Each structure stands twice: as C-alpha cells, then as structure tokens.
Amino acid sequence: MKVEIIEKKVETILRPTGINLAPYVVNPYQGCAFSCLFCYAQFSKAAQKEERKWGEYVKVKVNGLEILEKELNINTPDRVLIGSTTEPFQPVEKQYGITRGIIRVLNQRKIKYVIMSRSMLLEEFIEELDKKLCDSVYFTVDAMPESIKRKLQPYVVSSEASISLVNQLNAKGINAIAYFCPVMPFLYNSLRDLKCLNPGVKAEFEIVNFQMAGMKKLIGTIEQISPETAKNYRKMCRDQLFYENVMKDIKNDIRRISKERDDDVIIHTHVYAEYFKNIY
Numbered sequence: 001m002k003v004e005i006i007e008k009k010v011e012t013i014l015r016p017t018g019i020n021l022a023p024y025v026v027n028p029y030q031g032c033a034f035s036c037l038f039c040y041a042q043f044s045k046a047a048q049k050e051e052r053k054w055g056e057y058v059k060v061k062v063n064g065l066e067i068l069e070k071e072l073n074i075n076t077p078d079r080v081l082i083g084s085t086t087e088p089f090q091p092v093e094k095q096y097g098i099t100r101g102i103i104r105v106l107n108q109r110k111i112k113y114v115i116m117s118r119s120m121l122l123e124e125f126i127e128e129l130d131k132k133l134c135d136s137v138y139f140t141v142d143a144m145p146e147s148i149k150r151k152l153q154p155y156v157v158s159s160e161a162s163i164s165l166v167n168q169l170n171a172k173g174i175n176a177i178a179y180f181c182p183v184m185p186f187l188y189n190s191l192r193d194l195k196c197l198n199p200g201v202k203a204e205f206e207i208v209n210f211q212m213a214g215m216k217k218l219i220g221t222i223e224q225i226s227p228e229t230a231k232n233y234r235k236m237c238r239d240q241l242f243y244e245n246v247m248k249d250i251k252n253d254i255r256r257i258s259k260e261r262d263d264d265v266i267i268h269t270h271v272y273a274e275y276f277k278n279i280y
C-alpha cells in the first residue's frame with residue numbers, strides 16, 4: 001500500500017495519558033503505516049478527523065524534538081511512554097529519526113521510559129536503550145498463520161522473529177516483555193510460541209477487544225478466513241454469558257501453559273460491553 005508521508009509542526013508532543021505505564025506519552029508520528037485492522041488508534045479523535053484512511057498516511061512531527069525539550073524544561077515527568085497511538089519504529093523512522101532523538105533526549109535528562117512496539121526496526125536501537133532508564137519494552141508477539149496475518153496485519157513480522165527479538169533484548173539487559181496481542185480465540189493458537197521464550201522472560205496477554213469500534217469490520221474480514229470463528233465472534237458480541245465463558249476458558253489455557261514455564265502471568269481481558277477497562 002502506498003503511504004503518504006506528511007511533515008507537520010506541532011505545538012505539543014508530551015501528553016498526559018490514561019495508560020498506566022507512565023503519566024505522559026510521546027507519539028513521534030501520527031498515523032501508522034502498519035495499518036493493523038484491529039488497531040485502537042484508528043478510532044482516536046485525531047484519526048477520525050482525518051480524510052485519509054488509516055494506514056495510508058503518516059504525519060511526521062518534524063519539530064517534535066525541539067518542542068519536547070521545551071516541554072521538559074517546564075515539566076519533567078518521572079517516566080514517559082513512547083508510542084501509544086502510533087508505531088514509533090515504523091519505516092519512516094529510518095528517514096526522520098524522531099524516535100531516536102526522543103530516546104536520546106530522555107537518556108540525557110535521565111528520564112525513565114517505557115516503549116510499546118511491534119516493529120523489528122527496534123533491533124537497530126538496542127544500543128541506544130539505556131538499561132537503567134528503559135524501564136520496559138512491551139513488544140507485541142502473535143502466532144498468526146501467514147494467511148491470516150496478510151489480512152489482519154500485513155506489515156508485521158512473524159511471531160518467531162518477534163520472540164527472538166524479545167529474547168535478544170533481555171539478553172542485552174533490557175526488560176522486554178513478550179506482549180501476546182491480540183489473543184484471538186477460535187481463530188488460531190495464539191499461545192503457540194510461548195515455549196520459545198527464554199526462561200525468565202516475562203509474557204503478558206491481551207485478548208482482542210470485542211467492544212472496539214471496528215469489530216464489525218474485523219468480523220467481516222474473519223468471515224472470509226473462518227466463517228465458524230466469525231459466527232462465534234458475533235455471538236460473543238451479543239451474548240454476555242458466552243463471552244464470559246470464552247474468556248474464562250482462555251484465561252485457564254494461558255495459566256495452564258504458563259505454569260509449565262513457572263511464570264506469574266498477567267492477562268488483560270476486556271469487560272463485556274465496556275471499551276477500555278483493561279490495565280497494562
């Protein structure tokens with residue numbers, strides 16, 4: 001897909017966030033070239049105002065670093081999240097380096113940071129990450145078969161590659177968490193590759209959000225892959241008891257598999273009929 005790159009100047013880049021990983025978030029870009037079908041960010045106010053379709057544009061905050069420095073002179077949070085509504089390590093980062101600059105600024109100012117990503121470009125940043133300041137990296141892993149991935153998240157790498165990067169980050173002393181997301185019941189074995197994580201590497205799980213605004217479109221696409229799964233998903237959307245039973249089964253499965261790894265397991269599910277009730 002052709003992605004339009006648009007340079008823009010911003011007045012602010014350090015924003016308060018409700019995500020409980022940090023009090024503030026910095027998003028170096030607006031929009032995302034990865035265009036995952038289940039992405040929450042496509043339903044953000046900014047994305048909804050946009051005429052272009054999600055995945056077809058990336059706005060580069062070209063003065064982002066200058067603004068960040070100014071904002072940090074006024075307000076120095078103890079921790080900053082990098083990337084909540086965009087992928088900070090998407091291809092355009094190679095050209096503009098806004099995320100690299102943000103990491104350098106936070107390192108210089110001794111501010112802790114948390115990273116959320118699903119991009120293998122992160123591999124090129126390992127030496128930039130300060131082991132003491134980089135509090136955690138939530139790196140997304142899924143075990144989607146290629147045929148499903150092509151339809152739901154065409155630009156995201158294989159689960160094997162993601163797990164290998166999580167292992168590599170940990171081996172370098174970075175606290176990287178394998179974030180299994182989205183766990184999609186009935187469609188494929190989302191937990192297949194848990195066994196490939198090195199001992200001691202943490203894993204967390206997030207079940208796909210059946211209350212998200214794009215669920216209808218997502219189910220429509222899943223219908224082409226597995227009509228039976230689409231039928232179950234429609235039932236999960238309208239039948240609370242069925243939904244809760246499926247969630248219970250998934251949690252039990254995850255706990256059983258995690259027990260073999262001797263892990264404390266964190267599972268994020270979504271309360272039936274409520275949009276954002278999960279905590280990270």
Ligand code: SF4
Nearest residue numbers: 032034035036039086
């Ligand atoms: S990589 Fe992240 S921000 Fe980008 S489309 Fe996928 S889920 Fe959304």
